[in-house]
Amino acid sequence: MPELFIKDYLFTPGPTPVPERVAQAMAAPVILHRGPAFAAILAEIARELRALFATSGTPLVLSGSGTAGMEAAVTSFLAPGDEAIVARAGKFGARFAALCESRGVVARAVEAPFGEAISPAAVGEALARYPAARAVLFQATETSTGVSHPTREIAEEVRRRGDALVIVDGITAVGVYPLPMDEWGLDVVISASQKALMLPPGLALVAASTRAWQRADEVQGGYYLSLRRERAAQEKHQTAFTPAISLLYGLREALRMLGEEGLPKAYARHARLAAAARAGLSALGFSLFAKGPPAPAVTAAAPPAGVDAGALLARLREAYGVTLNGGQDELKGRIIRLGHVGYAGPFDVTTALAALELGLADLSGEAPRGRGVGAALAALRAPG
Numbered sequence: 001m002p003e004l005f006i007k008d009y010l011f012t013p014g015p016t017p018v019p020e021r022v023a024q025a026m027a028a029p030v031i032l033h034r035g036p037a038f039a040a041i042l043a044e045i046a047r048e049l050r051a052l053f054a055t056s057g058t059p060l061v062l063s064g065s066g067t068a069g070m071e072a073a074v075t076s077f078l079a080p081g082d083e084a085i086v087a088r089a090g091k092f093g094a095r096f097a098a099l100c101e102s103r104g105v106v107a108r109a110v111e112a113p114f115g116e117a118i119s120p121a122a123v124g125e126a127l128a129r130y131p132a133a134r135a136v137l138f139q140a141t142e143t144s145t146g147v148s149h150p151t152r153e154i155a156e157e158v159r160r161r162g163d164a165l166v167i168v169d170g171i172t173a174v175g176v177y178p179l180p181m182d183e184w185g186l187d188v189v190i191s192a193s194q195k196a197l198m199l200p201p202g203l204a205l206v207a208a209s210t211r212a213w214q215r216a217d218e219v220q221g222g223y224y225l226s227l228r229r230e231r232a233a234q235e236k237h238q239t240a241f242t243p244a245i246s247l248l249y250g251l252r253e254a255l256r257m258l259g260e261e262g263l264p265k266a267y268a269r270h271a272r273l274a275a276a277a278r279a280g281l282s283a284l285g286f287s288l289f290a291k292g293p294p295a296p297a298v299t300a301a302a303p304p305a306g307v308d309a310g311a312l313l314a315r316l317r318e319a320y321g322v323t324l325n326g327g328q329d330e331l332k333g334r335i336i337r338l339g340h341v342g343y344a345g346p347f348d349v350t351t352a353l354a355a356l357e358l359g360l361a362d363l364s365g366e367a368p369r370g371r372g373v374g375a376a377l378a379a380l381r382a383p384g
């Protein structure tokens with residue numbers, strides 16, 4: 001392409017683009033977080049989050065990125081010396097294990113090769129081997145591999161086997177596809193602001209069941225990340241500490257936007273965009289990385305033979321202003337990850353694919369001429 005103005009595009013599975021409406025809301029003057037106006041904002045947020053998490057409890061808002069939510073859960077619901085079963089099938093599973101270890105919790109791994117889903121049967125076997133485990137921790141979607149673990153089935157297996165808590169990292173799942181925590185018996189569900197909630201990074205969300213709160217009363221863990229302390233405040237529409245006030249303005253607006261779209265439509269949109277991304281990438285000769293159920297939030301794929309993933313991503317960024325993610329840790333250089341989560345529509349997917357077509361042509365000399373974009377458009381138009 002001739003030298004043109006370069007506009008920046010962000011197609012990563014977090015951070016994700018922030019809608020103008022949300023950005024405007026966050027620009028409002030900061031108010032006192034101990035006054036009635038702020039309490040009204042928190043009350044509206046709590047009401048909408050109950051619908052989003054499908055729970056009768058009050059989901060809590062914490063200042064910090066998603067990992068703060070994971071650490072708050074580990075610290076609040078597990079005590080040093082406890083045993084826990086931790087799913088390891090990607091980078092974020094490994095993070096849960098590391099957080100457990102930093103808390104003095106013995107993490108027993110249930111593993112799947114990267115790209116595959118954790119099987120409920122393997123979780124059952126782990127629970128049979130370690131019957132004292134107090135919790136099972138896993139990702140609803142493992143963002144590093146683009147695979148969704150079978151949350152409902154894993155929760156059923158845990159329930160059948162005893163009273164371990166089901167602790168779910170739903171950071172790239174909440175708002176992307178249904179994860180009704182009360183109905184499925186999930187004890188703890190964690191999310192974060194920079195994914196389906198269309199906000200900048202900086203907020204973590206944690207919802208918990210009655211059983212989990214009973215456990216938290218026994219454990220009494222944490223100070224800044226004590227969910228018990230935060231719950232006591234947020235049930236009165238206060239926060240324990242000074243909150244990220246501007247992000248909470250944004251959260252209220254983003255929840256209004258999701259309410260206007262309707263959650264079923266938001267779920268269908270993510271599923272449709274993911275199908276289009278898979279169709280487009282496959283048509284361009286990428287190999288889809290997910291062997292288990294592919295995630296509706298992010299598609300991971302290995303480039304065609306002879307094309308280096310890192311070089312391709314650098315070319316997209318530098319020549320076309322288009323940012324996608326690469327692989328993390330051992331997947332670095334092997335895959336690309338295209339995010340289609342949050343404030344994402346059909347032309348985000350086609351724009352990313354158009355840039356990939358150009359990038360592939362630049363690197364390999366082979367010009368795919370609309371094959372990826374065409375396949376994505378066909379998938380978007382397909383009935384269903």
Ligand SMILES: Cc1ncc(COP(=O)(O)O)c(C=O)c1O
Binds near residue numbers: 014067068143171
């Ligand atoms: C599934 C999952 N868990 C945890 C995290 C960590 O969240 P953060 O980077 O916001 O701390 C992420 C972030 O990408 C994620 O996708």
